[in-house]
Amino acid sequence: MTPAMDLDPATRLVALVGNPNSGKTTLFNALTGLHHKVGNYPGVTVEKKEGRVSVDGRLAFTLLDLPGTYSLHAQSPDERVATDILLGRTTHTPPPHLVLCAVDATNLERNLYLVTQVVDRHLPLVVALTMSDLAKDQGVCIDARTLSRHLGCPVVPVVAQKGEGLEALRQAITSVSLTNGHRPPWCATDALHREWESVRDHLHRVSHVPLPLASHEAIELLSSPEALAERTDRHDPALASLLRASVEKLDYLGIDRQSAFVESRYTWIRAVLASAVSSPDHARARLTDRIDRIVTHRVWGFLIFLLVMATMFQSIFSWATIPMEWIGSAFEALSAFVTSMLPPGDLRELIVHGAIAGVAGVVTFLPQIVFLFFFLGLLEDSGYMARAAFIMDKLMSKVGLHGKSFIPLLGSFACAIPGIMATRTIDNPKDRLATILVAPLMSCSARLPVYSLLIGAFIPGTLLLGVFSVQGITLLSLYLFGMVMALLMAWAFKKTFLRGAPPLFIMELPAYRLPSLRTVLYQVWERSLAFLKTAGTIILGVSILLWALTAYPKVSEDAPRSAQLEQSYAGRAGKAIEPLIRPLGFDWKIGIGLISSLLQREAFVSAMATIYNVRGPESTGDGRTVYDAMRDDRDPSTGMPTFSVLTAVSLMIYYVLAMQCLSTVAVVRRETNSWRWPAVQIGYMTALAYGITLLVYQGGSLLGWGG
Amino acid sequence: MRTEIVSLSSLAPGESGTVQGMHGLARNARQRLLEMGLMQGVRIRLVRRAPMGDPLEIHLKGYRLMLRDSEACSIFLERECTI
Numbered sequence A: 001m002t003p004a005m006d007l008d009p010a011t012r013l014v015a016l017v018g019n020p021n022s023g024k025t026t027l028f029n030a031l032t033g034l035h036h037k038v039g040n041y042p043g044v045t046v047e048k049k050e051g052r053v054s055v056d057g058r059l060a061f062t063l064l065d066l067p068g069t070y071s072l073h074a075q076s077p078d079e080r081v082a083t084d085i086l087l088g089r090t091t092h093t094p095p096p097h098l099v100l101c102a103v104d105a106t107n108l109e110r111n112l113y114l115v116t117q118v119v120d121r122h123l124p125l126v127v128a129l130t131m132s133d134l135a136k137d138q139g140v141c142i143d144a145r146t147l148s149r150h151l152g153c154p155v156v157p158v159v160a161q162k163g164e165g166l167e168a169l170r171q172a173i174t175s176v177s178l179t180n181g182h183r184p185p186w187c188a189t190d191a192l193h194r195e196w197e198s199v200r201d202h203l204h205r206v207s208h209v210p211l212p213l214a215s216h217e218a219i220e221l222l223s224s225p226e227a228l229a230e231r232t233d234r235h236d237p238a239l240a241s242l243l244r245a246s247v248e249k250l251d252y253l254g255i256d257r258q259s260a261f262v263e264s265r266y267t268w269i270r271a272v273l274a275s276a277v278s279s280p281d282h283a284r285a286r287l288t289d290r291i292d293r294i295v296t297h298r299v300w301g302f303l304i305f306l307l308v309m310a311t312m313f314q315s316i317f318s319w320a321t322i323p324m325e326w327i328g329s330a331f332e333a334l335s336a337f338v339t340s341m342l343p344p345g346d347l348r349e350l351i352v353h354g355a356i357a358g359v360a361g362v363v364t365f366l367p368q369i370v371f372l373f374f375f376l377g378l379l380e381d382s383g384y385m386a387r388a389a390f391i392m393d394k395l396m397s398k399v400g401l402h403g404k405s406f407i408p409l410l411g412s413f414a415c416a417i418p419g420i421m422a423t424r425t426i427d428n429p430k431d432r433l434a435t436i437l438v439a440p441l442m443s444c445s446a447r448l449p450v451y452s453l454l455i456g457a458f459i460p461g462t463l464l465l466g467v468f469s470v471q472g473i474t475l476l477s478l479y480l481f482g483m484v485m486a487l488l489m490a491w492a493f494k495k496t497f498l499r500g501a502p503p504l505f506i507m508e509l510p511a512y513r514l515p516s517l518r519t520v521l522y523q524v525w526e527r528s529l530a531f532l533k534t535a536g537t538i539i540l541g542v543s544i545l546l547w548a549l550t551a552y553p554k555v556s557e558d559a560p561r562s563a564q565l566e567q568s569y570a571g572r573a574g575k576a577i578e579p580l581i582r583p584l585g586f587d588w589k590i591g592i593g594l595i596s597s598l599l600q601r602e603a604f605v606s607a608m609a610t611i612y613n614v615r616g617p618e619s620t621g622d623g624r625t626v627y628d629a630m631r632d633d634r635d636p637s638t639g640m641p642t643f644s645v646l647t648a649v650s651l652m653i654y655y656v657l658a659m660q661c662l663s664t665v666a667v668v669r670r671e672t673n674s675w676r677w678p679a680v681q682i683g684y685m686t687a688l689a690y691g692i693t694l695l696v697y698q699g700g701s702l703l704g705w706g707g
Numbered sequence B: 001m002r003t004e005i006v007s008l009s010s011l012a013p014g015e016s017g018t019v020q021g022m023h024g025l026a027r028n029a030r031q032r033l034l035e036m037g038l039m040q041g042v043r044i045r046l047v048r049r050a051p052m053g054d055p056l057e058i059h060l061k062g063y064r065l066m067l068r069d070s071e072a073c074s075i076f077l078e079r080e081c082t083i
């Protein structure tokens, strides 16, 4: 036998598989030193991720982190990513040389089901017993040696977060033999076994399917003979008649083909567990149960959900203001410094009013983004997401989706891109598409600066009931409004071109865990960095461009600023679209903002900063803020304010509904594999945004709220 | 101890039963439920129902699973009576 690791380290491929939420990514991160996303709910990882692992200071192998799956019989796109690699069905990833299987020690029986299937693949295998700390706490005693003997592969208990067992795991992976020739440890009943063997041998000999894969495919064919229609060898008459005969024989014997294969594996697993594991037989007093009794209560459940959201938005508004002021004054100092260093002229204007003002306008909102991601991180890592799916499923079923769609939607509060990726966990393609189409209606973090600016300027900061500020409530309402619209649109799609049977909804409820502060803070850090990167690249570019477009062509040296703005290229563009947006209550200055945010929403904020010629939302040299400037701005011909509260509300509603994000379009294109769906999405969202804003503004004006 | 055959969806929260079979489920749904361990002879406890009655949370093989009433109706068990 050759050690598996005699191969060139650069090409050694180890696939990390396991049930959803079994701790694969945590283990992957610990082994590779990377920081991919973990969370306490099934379906966090939805695509394959690569990392390199060194042993004794030398590169030893490439590790592939894969989405979780309960079996090799994949039903959703994320599971297919994992099973295609295991079954060698992909062309762009070679079959792995070794499989590392993460097995949740607190849930051995169900986790070992997948292991028996992986064993059938005859690939070298190493089992990592994850969560072994939790198993120990629960009084479960696992004899890894016995387990290893039965499975025919090394079994290593690990606690990835604490680094326990990692060294032993690395050694096990590098020293396991490449050609383990163990035969399937589980055994189907005699009759079943015979038929299975004859179909398998036919696939192997006639269709030239490699033996381990043939074993798997023979089981698939016998449990559901309809699968033959999808195979390339469906025209082989010998195979068809062999299969028909086998099926008839088994049916005659009264063997339920589908369950018999599953049951024989579980029977084997139970026998193994009986000899290798001892667990206390008294029911554990579970904290999870006590929490769930409240969190999923028929009254408290929804109240708590709302309270969690309200606290989140409240904190965004109250706690984030202090660090926002610091950032504001830092930029303040920077522009004062530049002003003092440079002679007056276009260059100084460009740097101070273009670059610094534009970037400051967006970066000031960083603390709010940090709070948002911190809260979402806590929700994701505690185990609450699955509960949200549980209490929202009924509501989701009313619109034709199911609770699983709720998780991508909640995730879209952070950003629609991971939200759209997360829809891979949804098995039904139509449901998945409906969820993708509505995900960008959920208010993402890029809208937060826009909402904040408008709320800060036009919504009073008074308190309701002494605790909830009107500003916080307004923000919460905007988020809820986006959510309601998303559900309504999903309903409309599911009623029309995405009509289909009610989907199957099965989901595991993980036990609550104390969120790991390190994990959460790392997410916050990565997200903030991404936000700053956008500010430093796209927003900076747009700001400079926008400044140039507002500064040229020059009217005359002593013309008032408003006249200059009106005559500039940007002003003319704003004027050009004004007839289109006037019915929504927007003038040409807001038009400039809308144009700048076509590709990236946050750009609206920097556009306002540039237009109103202030350096950031916080105080400028003369003590005026962009809030004041926006509030005081009047139309010189009519003397009416540019922004009324109604205008601000209409504008926010427009931003809730409009699709102003190039990256989302790109991801939808990739995930749906056509330009058709992004086109549909842009079309319906634009129509919706325009229509509803029109309704709100015109309705509001009629009611006399426009003043 | 008396026993009777009922569907999973007719259990009250807190009640348990042993799975006898599944009837009328789509092939994929049945496959997945089997793989998740819902097979003949397995003991299930209905933990609770969601606030609006659906879905259900069940306990089996040491873990928790939620599924909808529509599937639970097709799963039959022998109810354990505690009288």
Ligand SMILES: Nc1nc2c(ncn2[C@@H]2O[C@H](COP(=O)(O)OP(=O)(O)OP(=O)(O)O)[C@@H](O)[C@H]2O)c(=O)[nH]1
Pocket: A018, A019, A020, A021, A022, A023, A024, A025, A026, A027, A037, A038, A039, A040, A041, A042, A043, A044, A045, A046, A067, A068, A069, A130, A131, A132, A133, A134, A158, A159, A160, A161, A381, A513, A516
């Ligand atoms: N106590 C404890 N918690 C763990 C351990 N490993 C992982 N976790 C936690 O378990 C949860 C799930 O971990 P992930 O690494 O995201 O699981 P996964 O298998 O990648 O999940 P999916 O990508 O959804 O399939 C997270 O909350 C982790 O913090 C462990 O060894 N001990």
Ligand SMILES: [Mg+2]
Pocket: A024, A025, A026, A037, A038, A044, A045, A066, A067, A068
């Ligand atoms: Mg993962």
